[in-house]
Amino acid sequence: MASTLLRKVWGSVLSRAVPRDPDASASSSSPRRRGAPAAAAAAEYGSLGALDAVPIDVLAQILRLLGPADAARSVAVCRTWRLLASDNALWAFFLSLGPDPWDLVVFAETHLAAGPAQPRSVYFGTVRVPPQLSFKRIYGQRALVPGSIIVDGGSGYCKYGWSKYAAPSGRCATFLEFGNIESPMYARLRHFFSTIYNRMHVKPSARPIVVALPLCHSDDTEAARASRKQYKETLYSVLFEMNVPAVCAVDQALLALYAARRTSGIVVNIGFNVTSVVPIFQGRVMREIGIETVGQGALKLTGFLKELLQRRNISFESLYTVRTIKEKICYVAADYEAELCKNTQASCEVDGEGWFTLSEERFKMAEILFQPQIGGVRAMALHKAVSLCMDHCYNTEVLRDHSWFKTVVLAGGSSCLPGLPERLEKELHKLLPPYISEGIRVLPPPFGTDTAWFGAKMIGTVSTFSDAWCINKKQFRQKSRHSGSSLVNAWR
Template sequence: MTQLLRKVWGSVLARGAATDTPPGSPRRRAAPPPFVEFGSLGALDAVPIDVLAQILRLLGPADAARSSAVCRTWRLLASDNGLWAFFLSLGPDPWDLVVFAETHLAGPALHHELYCDSSPQLSFKQIYSRRAVVPGSIIVDGGSGYCKYGWSKYAAPSGRCSTFLEFGNIESPMYARLRHFFCTVCIRMQVKPSTQPIIVVLPLSHPDDTESARASRKQYKETLYSVLFDMNVPAVCAVDQAVLALYAAKRTSGIVVNIGFNTTSIVPIFQGRVMHEIGVETVGQGALKLTGFLRELMQIRNIYFETLYTVRTIKEKLCYVAADYEEELHKDTQASCEVDGEGWFTLSEERFKTAEILFQPQIGGGRGMGLHKAVSLCMDHCYGSEMFGDDSWYKTIVLAGGSSCLPGLSERLKNELCKLLPAHISEGIKVLPPPFGTDSAWFGAKMISNVRTHHMPPLIIGSCDQFVATPSSFRVSWLLKFEFKYFYEK
């Protein structure tokens, strides 16, 4: 195989050199190759096509692209989708996410069929070449509990800190807090804000569709944009956290159940747009409530711990969601875990009672409705709105947030929904666990930043209400599936 590879590539280089322009002569366009099905490869004509394709894989993407200039045979082989799909699969991003991003997020129109159905229509060679030169971006995921930031080219966030909504002195104006926050992030990442575009993941705030809520969202975004433009950031893309979590699950439409730090939001999204007019439901139980309830249960059993961080660590290691709460009470569920610096902890019923307040808030002293009732109410609103002909878009439910990673949550939520909803709504429901755990929204932003058409123009993009503006502040645009259509606001 080594000798054959050397012989093949020697033939490619020889034929490529024969068509090169001599030094000092004027550049001329090479004559097009004769229109035949396959050009002659001389002694290599006896080599099967599949063997030649394997040789191109061994050559690598750069040499494979160069070989397409030799003759029609090499051009056909080097342009094959299977070859460049192989090269893309060796990249840093998972193959299925690459196909989804390039199919649904890179083009002007969203496909309604499954993402894999459209993959043969894509030119993977073109995708590979364009993705290789996409500039890196800074991703700042301002979650409701803590913020995650890092480079889009990396496999995971590089740092964490307090969320920018509560950064610094909470009594100071929003502009001062945001300015302090982004300056701190740039210092920690050792980057000048004027050299890199930034993608900001916005936590869902003011979810109502009232006039005051719309005004609050607009004011919040305008303050964010002003801060970053005053820092000379070349481009900013601001996207809702729930939308990006949905993208990370390879979906553009569905319902995102985001278990945040203080509250849980149930967000209906259609083709990348939050449907505020349908209604965003909120539940009072969040990650902090779960951790606090576990602390109370541990105190009742006289289990000593030093900090709330210890309780959170125990929750992440031992707690789960019971498939049937009443049956779980009669089982032996004792288990232990070790916390660094504090030793071993053993829990029993506390393991599933902690998460049960999501479905039965009264156990923890809450008065609101359970998670399953809030989701069913949102689905009922989606069904009753009749805004779209296809009523299956809201039957995909994606979990997001750190506490949504508790084992058994997706199965329990699906079972509860099937009990509450009528058959014509509950049929076909899918509840998907967080695709990337606590970092799902960050990975959704990573998918946007790495698509081949994402060139980060000098615009501020805010897809909360599909709002886009330029630094001059007089031009306003609407973001429609990552294409820009401009008009001027007087």
């Protein structure tokens, strides 16, 4: 009943619409005290008739209830309504009702709207300070952004879906191991993306695509740069040959950092085969500082748990069963020696196989991240790799302020193990000197196993997505013609 009455009132308001004054400024000053009647503004900005006696905040609430479409139409009524409909808080309210979390919207529009960071800005310490955000303009631009396809190949499992959806629409084993960029690269990439498009039942020409790029080679040698360049150019070539209208390719580690609402920090990505420690400053992977690679990942963790189960003569059908047990009841011990003295027995059920009961195997499995030798693994301990990366960041002195690398963001499926952030932070404080360790924070994956996918989603829905983040076939061909100024060098 109230809604019907409100619509009738709004109809009478629109029926008195006056031509818009092109010289009027939406930012003009007006009496907008809470509870003040609209009559105070009517003399200068136009009468609202019977609504002149209604307080301004009540009129603003009417616009909230009517929604963005009618709020936009109200600018034609008179200057008073135009001022109300241009209020930043009103459009911030409309944006907060959307599918994306409000804090992610603000972060994306503040830090990602300008597009990928330019490498030169790193050395001059340039920080882009955005102007006051106009949420009305942002709302309109975001509404026009085409829905894009997001593909996060991962290194073991692929997540794909639509940028307008709240979560990935499909998951599967990776058809193409992204970390392996050996020949025939073109054929393998084309098969991979063709399979994704077939599974999503969409034509490649229908939507832009956001692709999470793998780490590939971690060092910054000339051969590694050439290999990354070849991989990225092949990726663009494959997608444009499939008639994809626009492509956005971003590093997986960078996407995980964005999902945590950061542009600088260290990303620890526990992948399928290896774990990488990636320093990122102002949206750029700092390969010249050094990316540390630990030779163990999710596969080693699952394999070690399998070995522990076999020692206790616990039978299981496959590695999938072991992985399920790992995800359900395994964790990282805050103090390994103290945990050995506790009763840590717990059980979980695996569909089709019944119940499994574990004790110290629950935390022994993950301990090889910090003590690789107990699992017979010859690799650097995780906390030592992170501390080494931090030490390099400190000595590089990119900025006088050394706080940029003290936020560590975890990514990858196995990084979701309970207790890992706390244990890693504790080990770093023990290992590093106080002038480096002070202020260190280790953050869990903000969106679990889908963290990189959500980072790509933030880019795919930002108001400037098409212009700032995407490249089309024409731009790709033009930049590829210029030797020495390759597309890849500008976008890596």
